[in-house]
Amino acid sequence: MADPTCESTGVVSTHKDRSIAWTVTIAFGVVILIPCLMGFIVKFGELVALTKDPADGGFAITPVINYLLASAGFFFLLLWAALNGMFRDLERPKYLMLENERELDAHG
Amino acid sequence: MTATAITSDTKSHEELVDEKIVKFYLITALIFLTTSMLAGILVALQMIRHNPFAGIELFSPGRWRMVHTNAVAYGFLANGFLGCLHWAIPRLTLQPVANKKLSWFIFAAWQVVVGATAIGILLGEAQGLEWGETPVWIDPLAQVGLLLVAINFMTPIARMKGPMYVSLWYFLAAFVWTFLTYAMGNFIPEYFVSGTSAGAVGGLFIHDLVGLFVTPLGWGLMYYFVPILLKRPIWSHGLSLVGFWGLAFFYPLQGIHHFLYTPIPLFLQYGAIVSTIAVELVVTTVIINFFGSIWGNAGVVRTNLPIRWFYTGMIYYFLTCLQCAFQVTLTFQKVIHFTDWVVGHAHMVMFGVFSMWIMGMMTYLFPRLLGRNWASRSLCEWHYWLSTLGLFVMAADLILLGLFQGWSWAALEPWDASVDFSFPFWVLRVIAGLAMFGGLLAFLTNIWLTFRAAPVTAPVKSGGLLPT
Numbered sequence: 367m368a369d370p371t372c373e374s375t376g377v378v379s380t381h382k383d384r385s386i387a388w389t390v391t392i393a394f395g396v397v398i399l400i401p402c403l404m405g406f407i408v409k410f411g412e413l414v415a416l417t418k419d420p421a422d423g424g425f426a427i428t429p430v431i432n433y434l435l436a437s438a439g440f441f442f443l444l445l446w447a448a449l450n451g452m453f454r455d456l457e458r459p460k461y462l463m464l465e466n467e468r469e470l471d472a473h474g
Numbered sequence: 475m476t477a478t479a480i481t482s483d484t485k486s487h488e489e490l491v492d493e494k495i496v497k498f499y500l501i502t503a504l505i506f507l508t509t510s511m512l513a514g515i516l517v518a519l520q521m522i523r524h525n526p527f528a529g530i531e532l533f534s535p536g537r538w539r540m541v542h543t544n545a546v547a548y549g550f551l552a553n554g555f556l557g558c559l560h561w562a563i564p565r566l567t568l569q570p571v572a573n574k575k576l577s578w579f580i581f582a583a584w585q586v587v588v589g590a591t592a593i594g595i596l597l598g599e600a601q602g603l604e605w606g607e608t609p610v611w612i613d614p615l616a617q618v619g620l621l622l623v624a625i626n627f628m629t630p631i632a633r634m635k636g637p638m639y640v641s642l643w644y645f646l647a648a649f650v651w652t653f654l655t656y657a658m659g660n661f662i663p664e665y666f667v668s669g670t671s672a673g674a675v676g677g678l679f680i681h682d683l684v685g686l687f688v689t690p691l692g693w694g695l696m697y698y699f700v701p702i703l704l705k706r707p708i709w710s711h712g713l714s715l716v717g718f719w720g721l722a723f724f725y726p727l728q729g730i731h732h733f734l735y736t737p738i739p740l741f742l743q744y745g746a747i748v749s750t751i752a753v754e755l756v757v758t759t760v761i762i763n764f765f766g767s768i769w770g771n772a773g774v775v776r777t778n779l780p781i782r783w784f785y786t787g788m789i790y791y792f793l794t795c796l797q798c799a800f801q802v803t804l805t806f807q808k809v810i811h812f813t814d815w816v817v818g819h820a821h822m823v824m825f826g827v828f829s830m831w832i833m834g835m836m837t838y839l840f841p842r843l844l845g846r847n848w849a850s851r852s853l854c855e856w857h858y859w860l861s862t863l864g865l866f867v868m869a870a871d872l873i874l875l876g877l878f879q880g881w882s883w884a885a886l887e888p889w890d891a892s893v894d895f896s897f898p899f900w901v902l903r904v905i906a907g908l909a910m911f912g913g914l915l916a917f918l919t920n921i922w923l924t925f926r927a928a929p930v931t932a933p934v935k936s937g938g939l940l941p942t
Contacts (some may be wrong), residue, residue: 426854440719456637456711459637459711460640460701460708462639463641466566467702469480
């Protein structure tokens, strides 16, 4: 039972193929994500416990805060850039830059 | 929102770029590189027990080692990059810098900061932070200087409209990162935290200087110079942005990989290891992009010397990052920690990558700045080959030696034994260093000969089409 959804590319997939692909992807994701999540929660718990220690708290938290401060700024910059259309027509700046260079040299 | 394009109102190159300050920055950079390399040779001679200044406190190798590293970072790389930025940013944004007088003030102030750092170190005023030995009384001045640099260059970028070219993303980030990195490294351990916390911040500082100051400026300039020399756009602008944002999010956590097997909490060490390996994937996208750009036209590296410098640096960059992805594992660290492997790695990054890129940019810019074609093609070739081969020999020599030292120490052999078998490797390092210094002398001679030659009226052949 062929479902020619991708005739233009010559790839013909069936509902069965797609459901197998989805099942494998989800199973793979679960196999990877659950142990990772568990590991992360355990380690995060250890970190929280360590930060409450008066002797080692600052010692543990200083580099983490440094990282979060640096990354938070860039996270908001990424959001700002996306909302202001910086990633629309992604390839245009590379052509414009070369055109400007040629013009500057021609009239410089 | 439309991107900035040339219109009838656009200023000319002469109005945009202050060529005189570019020239001053590049020449000053070369003066500091000469100082740094001489200091490096001095330390290398000490290692083979031939220090010509033995017994003179001012010339003690411990102090000159710090002059060597500081002069490269703040004297050569910073001046070289600032000079090239004065060329690239106005041309990319079609806007001059915020204030040309401020540019000259920054130039003068920066030389005072670097000069005072060298004098302070030689007089024994060094701050206890690797690559941040700048005496504490200079730190506030340097911090203000970095703020002024950011204001001067970020103004034209802020004035332009539309989606930015990837170079400008890198430059913007570098101005913010460098300011924050310098503050973090020079003030937090000095005044706010101590002990292992200070060590952890010191690790972040060392590595962020490479990754958040030198790397974004270097790649930003590569994304500018490579397309204009190849006369074709970068292969994928989208992929270049993946590289930039990948650097932004993965790099800041890496620094602690300098302090594996220390009392710093292991989860932070693991975080540094994972993010270092993640950055290798980001680096691969950048390398693919640049090699995609030259694909089908690779023969140009034979004739176009700036391109040859750039791509040689990129190969070294890939090798360095690949090495990094392995050497940050705990297994590898067991062997190489505290060995000469680290010294080899550091030279491959600082000289093999960023210095080579600056040499390529200088090879492109000097003819344009002086209004003359290069006086001697053979001196250009000598400069390239002595630098490239000298660095290759030095890096290979030290990396191999590092393995031998690590295995020797792991086998609990006496320390003296490792010093004895290191000796021939250290002799080879001196020879390689002299070759690299010879390359620099060839370049300086060529600049002098070019300066003395008659100016040309036709456009100079700065695209690397050197005299045959």
